[in-house]
Amino acid sequence: MANKKKFSANKSADSGKVITGEPEQADHSTYSLDPSYEAVDSSSWLTQYCGLFYNHAGDYWQPPISRKGLADIANANAYHGSLLKARSNYVTARFQTGGNMRRRELNAFVYDYMLCGDAALVKLRNRLGRVVGLAPIPSIYLRQRKNGDFCQLLRNDDNDYLDTEDIALYQQSYAAKDVIFLPQYDPQQQIYGLPDYMGGLQSALLNRDATLFRRRYYKNGAHMGFIFYATDPNLSVADEEMLKEKIASSKGVGNFQSMFVNIPNGAEKGIQLIPVGDIATKDEFERIKNITAQDILTAHRFPTGKAGIIPQGIAAQSDPLKTDWVYTKDETLLVCQLIMDEVNRDPEIPASLKMVFDLGNEMVG
Numbered sequence: 001m002a003n004k005k006k007f008s009a010n011k012s013a014d015s016g017k018v019i020t021g022e023p024e025q026a027d028h029s030t031y032s033l034d035p036s037y038e039a040v041d042s043s044s045w046l047t048q049y050c051g052l053f054y055n056h057a058g059d060y061w062q063p064p065i066s067r068k069g070l071a072d073i074a075n076a077n078a079y080h081g082s083l084l085k086a087r088s089n090y091v092t093a094r095f096q097t098g099g100n101m102r103r104r105e106l107n108a109f110v111y112d113y114m115l116c117g118d119a120a121l122v123k124l125r126n127r128l129g130r131v132v133g134l135a136p137i138p139s140i141y142l143r144q145r146k147n148g149d150f151c152q153l154l155r156n157d158d159n160d161y162l163d164t165e166d167i168a169l170y171q172q173s174y175a176a177k178d179v180i181f182l183p184q185y186d187p188q189q190q191i192y193g194l195p196d197y198m199g200g201l202q203s204a205l206l207n208r209d210a211t212l213f214r215r216r217y218y219k220n221g222a223h224m225g226f227i228f229y230a231t232d233p234n235l236s237v238a239d240e241e242m243l244k245e246k247i248a249s250s251k252g253v254g255n256f257q258s259m260f261v262n263i264p265n266g267a268e269k270g271i272q273l274i275p276v277g278d279i280a281t282k283d284e285f286e287r288i289k290n291i292t293a294q295d296i297l298t299a300h301r302f303p304t305g306k307a308g309i310i311p312q313g314i315a316a317q318s319d320p321l322k323t324d325w326v327y328t329k330d331e332t333l334l335v336c337q338l339i340m341d342e343v344n345r346d347p348e349i350p351a352s353l354k355m356v357f358d359l360g361n362e363m364v365g
Contacts, residue, residue, distance in 0.1 A: 095356075113335070200296045
């Protein structure tokens with residue numbers, strides 16, 4: 001049966017900011033302040049680990065990949081999170097009955113399976129100890145102990161969720177026999193599952209970064225339409241202010257900004273504009289978006305036709321009915337069968353609670 005434990009924990013402070021530079025030398029005046037928290041280290045590959053770390057303070061195995069980080073990246077761009085939802089919806093749409101579960105509960109279970117690489121169902125028992133239903137456990141806060149039991153990290157005393165890397169003040173414990181655990185295979189460890197899209201996360205973040213850079217480029221006024229350069233020493237202050245107002249008023253939301261500079265008796269090339277990058281003014285942005293979108297679709301093994309995308313260099317899409325038939329046969333039905341096999345083979349699950357999915361896949365047309 002489930003029971004709660006309380007643990008003490010010391011949380012380490014982390015500002016989430018990285019400052020680079022050499023402030024002790026006066027001749028250095030270049031600094032970089034990065035207030036953003038990166039869920040994925042861009043300088044290393046995510047699956048470079050061997051074995052798992054056991055958190056003795058919390059009495060559980062630490063997941064190899066941050067669950068909170070995976071959840072954050074799911075909202076990084078328009079493709080990755082949408083594909084996770086679509087894949088879980090296709091499986092849920094074929095659910096008929098089982099576990100005394102509602103469709104939204106099964107949908108949450110399948111979504112966790114796609115997002116985190118594993119998912120768990122807890123057995124609901126009556127007073128006689130018989131299983132009368134199943135309920136999903138959020139994979140982000142699910143941990144496994146050395147003895148095979150499981151625990152769920154809960155809220156702390158301040159009623160706030162802790163980061164999954166910290167030790168929860170409270171844990172909901174579950175005996176191994178009370179949990180049906182379905183992981184995706186990871187050859188480096190067999191405690192937790194590994195999501196099948198890991199190879200596409202860097203592309204998902206690059207896709208997000210390109211979009212954010214373009215938005216900031218147009219929004220923060222760091223770009224210019226032209227430089228109005230004057231060298232007339234007789235230009236009055238009133239005329240100069242009038243020119244500044246005219247140039248400033250010509251800028252609309254999202255338009256290029258312009259700059260006015262007046263240097264009396266200035267040289268012809270007294271001011272030069274030296275561009276550093278042109279990602280927003282050339283086709284580099286479109287190339288990055290297209291390439292990373294293809295990478296994300298490939299990582300999910302999701303056909304471009306079902307995503308509503310026409311691949312580069314191809315004039316038309318493939319037959320959507322044939323694409324749906326092949327995808328259902330190779331991907332959706334397999335996940336349905338894995339769920340049925342894991343649940344229905346449990347000796348404590350009665351016939352009335354066994355999982356049933358529609359496994360038919362007749363091609364139309």
